[in-house]
Amino acid sequence: GDSVTQMEGPVTLSEEAFLTINCTYTATGYPSLFWYVQYPGEGLQLLLKATKADDKGSNKGFEATYRKETTSFHLEKGSVQVSDSAVYFCALNRDDKIIFGKGTRLHILP
Amino acid sequence: DAGITQSPRHKVTETGTPVTLRCHQTENHRYMYWYRQDPGHGLRLIHYSYGVKDTDKGEVSDGYSVSRSKTEDFLLTLESATSSQTSVYFCATRAPGANEKLFFGSGTQLSVL
Numbered sequence: 001g002d003s004v005t006q007m008e009g010p011v012t013l014s015e016e017a018f019l020t021i022n023c024t025y026t027a028t029g030y031p032s033l034f035w036y037v038q039y040p041g042e043g044l045q046l047l048l049k050a051t052k053a054d055d056k057g058s059n060k061g062f063e064a065t066y067r068k069e070t071t072s073f074h075l076e077k078g079s080v081q082v083s084d085s086a087v088y089f090c091a092l093n094r095d096d097k098i099i100f101g102k103g104t105r106l107h108i109l110p
Numbered sequence: 111d112a113g114i115t116q117s118p119r120h121k122v123t124e125t126g127t128p129v130t131l132r133c134h135q136t137e138n139h140r141y142m143y144w145y146r147q148d149p150g151h152g153l154r155l156i157h158y159s160y161g162v163k164d165t166d167k168g169e170v171s172d173g174y175s176v177s178r179s180k181t182e183d184f185l186l187t188l189e190s191a192t193s194s195q196t197s198v199y200f201c202a203t204r205a206p207g208a209n210e211k212l213f214f215g216s217g218t219q220l221s222v223l
Contacts, residue, residue, distance in 0.1 A: 001169075006152075032210055043200065043214040044153070051210070089152060093210055096141055096160050098202075099169060102152035 002027040006090050006101035013080055014109050021075040021104045023064075023090035031094040033057075033066050033073040038087045038103070047075075047088070082108045113137055116201050116215040124223055129188040131218050133201030135181075141204040142184040143212070144168075144176065146197040153200065159184055191222040 007022040025031065035047040035057070048057030053068035062077045073090060085108045090101040113136035123129050133142060144156040145168075155168030157176040165176050173195065175187045188195055201215040 034210070036212075043216060044202075044212070045214075046211045049210065097155065097158060097166070097168070098143060098204075098212060099155050100145070100153040102150065 002031070002092060002094055002097070002099055004090050004092055004099060004101035006088075006104050008104070009087075010105040010107055012107040012109065015082055016079045017108075019075070019077040019080045019084075019106070021088055021090075021106070023073045023075065023101060025071050025073065025090075025092050027071075027092055027094050029094060030068075031092040033064070034091040034093070035062070035064055035073070035075050036089045036091060036100070038089065040086070044089065080106075080108050082110050084108050114201060114203055114213055114215040116199075116218050118218060119216065120219045122221045122223065123191050125192055126190050129191050129220065129222075131186045131188075131199055131201075131220070133184045133186070133203075133215060135184075135203045137203060137205070137213070138181060139203035139205045139213070140181070141206070142178065143202040143204070144174075144184065144186045145200045145202065146170065146195075147200060147217070148197050156186065156199075188220075188222075191220075193222050196220060196222045 003026045032051045034049045036044040037047045048059040050057040050066035056065045087103045115134045143158040145153045159165045159178045199218045202212040
């Protein structure tokens with residue numbers, strides 16, 4: 001069946017460091033891909049998305065590119081801030097069935 | 111934010127009892143989802159619905175059933191609760207179209223003793 005695999009956390013970085021959180025997927029056909037973020041004590045909210053191969057989603061300085069050839073959708077940010085500390089979830093939507101990866105907890109140190 | 115209300119917000123129950131969680135939305139969204147969130151497992155899809163009386167199984171559907179008799183309500187029932195079903199349960203909704211964004215409720219913390 002379909003699945004999403006994310007890098008294990010937690011990830012701890014210093015402020016202004018470069019961030020990469022890896023995400024790969026397994027699915028038939030052409031799913032849409034997403035990153036959601038969950039800040040402490042809150043629900044999940046959509047961070048960015050891409051609906052077809054080579055699309056780049058971006059929001060709040062975060063970016064991810066839909067790579068069909070490597071079945072990947074890695075999340076990147078050039079300079080992280082303390083306020084980026086949260087849990088990040090990669091997800092896919094195929095035929096309205098939306099599944100998530102296990103999440104990656106990110107800690108940013110001032 | 112979409113108007114999604116989950117009830118109850120917290121519940122403690124005993125093993126073997128049936129439990130029903132309710133998700134109510136005011137956005138007239140076609141799609142509704144139930145997830146559980148557990149440490150080390152992230153969010154796992156239990157069941158989802160693509161319309162009234164149209165539902166399908168997710169990744170971890172064993173021990174759960176759902177019903178959707180009205181667009182606005184999606185019920186999740188634990189037929190005979192077990193301690194392994196202690197979790198935080200999230201409902202989410204989505205409107206059809208290119209946006210595909212999920213809107214989440216605030217969650218229900220369920221403890222099965």
